[in-house]
Amino acid sequence: MVPEYYLVIKMKESIIMKIHYGTALGAVALVAVHILMRLSQKFSDSLQYQNVLANYHFLPYALMLEVILILLSVHGFNGLRVILLELKQGVAYERAINYGSIVAMIVLVAYGSRTILMAGMGLS
Amino acid sequence: MAEQFSNREGIKGMINPTRYGLHRVAYWLQRLSGLGLLAYLIGHIYETSTILNGKAAWNNMLSLTETPGGHLVLVLVIGMCVFHTGNGIRLMISEGGKGVGKPGQPEYPYRASSLNSKQRLCIWVSIALAALAMMYGAGVLFGN
Amino acid sequence: MATVEVPKEQKVEPTTPAPAPSKPKTITLRISRFNPSEHAETKFEEFKIPVQKWTTVLEAILYVKQSLDHSVAVRYSCRQASCGSCGMKINGKPRLACYTKVSELESNVITVEPMNNFPIIRDLAVDFKQLFSTHKKMKPFIINEESEVQPGTKEFVQTPKDLEKFLQFSYCIKCGLCNSACPTMATDKSFIGPQGLAQAYRYTADNRDQGKKDRLKIVDQSHGIWRCHFAGSCSDVCPKGVDPAMAIQLLRGYMLGFRK
Ligand code: HEM
Numbered sequence: 001m002v003p004e005y006y007l008v009i010k011m012k013e014s015i016i017m018k019i020h021y022g023t024a025l026g027a028v029a030l031v032a033v034h035i036l037m038r039l040s041q042k043f044s045d046s047l048q049y050q051n052v053l054a055n056y057h058f059l060p061y062a063l064m065l066e067v068i069l070i071l072l073s074v075h076g077f078n079g080l081r082v083i084l085l086e087l088k089q090g091v092a093y094e095r096a097i098n099y100g101s102i103v104a105m106i107v108l109v110a111y112g113s114r115t116i117l118m119a120g121m122g123l124s
Numbered sequence: 125m126a127e128q129f130s131n132r133e134g135i136k137g138m139i140n141p142t143r144y145g146l147h148r149v150a151y152w153l154q155r156l157s158g159l160g161l162l163a164y165l166i167g168h169i170y171e172t173s174t175i176l177n178g179k180a181a182w183n184n185m186l187s188l189t190e191t192p193g194g195h196l197v198l199v200l201v202i203g204m205c206v207f208h209t210g211n212g213i214r215l216m217i218s219e220g221g222k223g224v225g226k227p228g229q230p231e232y233p234y235r236a237s238s239l240n241s242k243q244r245l246c247i248w249v250s251i252a253l254a255a256l257a258m259m260y261g262a263g264v265l266f267g268n
Numbered sequence: 269m270a271t272v273e274v275p276k277e278q279k280v281e282p283t284t285p286a287p288a289p290s291k292p293k294t295i296t297l298r299i300s301r302f303n304p305s306e307h308a309e310t311k312f313e314e315f316k317i318p319v320q321k322w323t324t325v326l327e328a329i330l331y332v333k334q335s336l337d338h339s340v341a342v343r344y345s346c347r348q349a350s351c352g353s354c355g356m357k358i359n360g361k362p363r364l365a366c367y368t369k370v371s372e373l374e375s376n377v378i379t380v381e382p383m384n385n386f387p388i389i390r391d392l393a394v395d396f397k398q399l400f401s402t403h404k405k406m407k408p409f410i411i412n413e414e415s416e417v418q419p420g421t422k423e424f425v426q427t428p429k430d431l432e433k434f435l436q437f438s439y440c441i442k443c444g445l446c447n448s449a450c451p452t453m454a455t456d457k458s459f460i461g462p463q464g465l466a467q468a469y470r471y472t473a474d475n476r477d478q479g480k481k482d483r484l485k486i487v488d489q490s491h492g493i494w495r496c497h498f499a500g501s502c503s504d505v506c507p508k509g510v511d512p513a514m515a516i517q518l519l520r521g522y523m524l525g526f527r528k
């Protein structure tokens with residue numbers, strides 16, 4: 001076995017994968033709610049500008065979107081990290097993948113949060 | 125050992141779902157759907173961000189996605205989501221050591237009990253649910 | 269020594285003639301030839317082989333060595349699925365050559381290639397260094413402070429039920445078929461692999477053993493147990509009914525807190 005490659009945040013692989021399963025479990029329930037919202041009225045109506053904005057203004061729903069965003073970004077990019085770690089090995093490569101996926105999670109969460117925050121506060 | 129002699133099967137072998145039965149097919153579909161969903165998530169977060177640029181920008185985005193092509197992508201996403209969730213739940217339970225059979229004295233002809241019929245049923249159910257959800261979704265999206 | 273007279277009336281004349289030996293069929297055996305020291309390309313050589321219903325793929329290869337081309341490199345020993353030497357890719361799937369009959373493949377063309385995910389030594393012989401060293405790292409022995417037999421100590425008691433918890437995993441012959449079928453192994457050269465992980469479970473599940481903590485730590489690394497996605501291919505090809513995929517999930521059950 002190759003020596004343990006490290007993260008600055010030295011997290012055991014078991015902890016990372018428990019997070020992977022945990023985020024999946026959380027996402028199951030919340031994504032279901034998110035999709036059912038689209039079907040609670042006529043699908044194309046649910047996407048009308050005013051309706052969508054109303055969603056963002058409704059705080060509990062906006063909070064749920066934020067939680068989904070975090071859960072799925074962490075789950076999705078960790079999934080990608082797993083696939084990439086299995087494709088190629090090497091100290092520098094693996095370090096890049098480990099950090100890169102953390103950066104990707106942060107960027108996606110930041111970008112999505114911007115929409116949720118600004119649509120929730122500003123627009124009407 | 126020079127890499128060219130290591131004889132690793134490589135990506136081609138990894139993604140080839142044809143040789144080792146249903147579990148290997150499920151593995152392949154789980155990966156593919158996971159990657160597909162990640163791509164959709166990124167696209168989805170981008171498309172929804174257009175709402176910040178006002179009604180015109182939002183409607184412009186809708187005119188791009190509310191099309192037959194856009195709906196086809198959504199139907200695929202629905203299928204990937206349902207399969208990935210169903211099969212994901214099977215995997216979480218199995219990878220916790222539940223439902224993979226009990227160790228015992230293997231009897232000839234050896235049939236691995238981790239590849240048991242309940243496992244295979246769960247995979248088929250995930251595929252069937254995905255197909256049903258896709259048909260329902262297509263009905264809603266293309267219905268009118 | 270007494271001779272026994274067989275009474276005449278007891279002599280049984282065969283009423284039906286012995287079945288004629290079934291006519292040998294001829295198949296084409298395609299053998300992958302590769303010699304790394306010559307840096308040549310892999311090429312396939314074809315041989316016509318007479319086979320019977322019971323001829324194994326190993327026997328077909330040995331026929332080539334005896335009668336047609338003795339330079340074919342192949343590793344074998346027991347010829348009865350016990351030593352784990354003769355693993356190779358037969359018609360696209362990893363199998364033991366001595367345990368696979370030509371007739372069960374239902375094809376007139378049999379292609380044999382070296383197992384994937386192992387470096388090729390020559391032709392069909394592959395290098396097991398990584399498998400053996402990984403196996404060793406799993407501490408494949410009973411870890412117990414009282415395991416030394418000393419005056420005053422007794423042997424450990426084990427019930428048949430205790431035995432059943434690990435028995436099937438102890439049937440592993442280290443043939444490497446599982447590692448060669450595994451999709452993670454196909455690209456991940458640092459992965460422990462199904463063989464090693466299953467053996468980590470075999471010793472951990474043994475009630476005489478106290479090394480669980482050590483082994484869980486060894487497999488909990490970035491190319492350890494979490495790189496298994498339960499694709500089941502290892503268990504599909506294992507010729508001994510070991511079911512490495514089951515062992516891995518049971519071992520992971522300890523780590524996820526489903527089992528203690
Ligand atoms: C909502 C329900 C979901 C559940 C229950 C779920 C469950 C799982 C599980 C258990 C795994 C690990 C499979 C394994 O051990 O190989 C996994 C992998 C993965 N998931 Fe999800 N997931 C869900 C949603 C998503 C979504 C929405 C995305 C996209 C952002 C996603 C992306 C991925 C990726 C990329 C992988 C890695 C695939 C692999 O390693 O083969 N998942 N998922």
Ligand code: SF4
Pocket residue numbers: 439440441442443444445446447462463466502505506507508509510511512
């Ligand atoms: S687990 Fe089975 S396939 Fe793998 S090395 Fe042992 S006997 Fe061979």
Ligand code: FES
Pocket residue numbers: 343344345346347348349350351352353354355364365366367
């Ligand atoms: S020759 Fe021993 S396992 Fe085939």
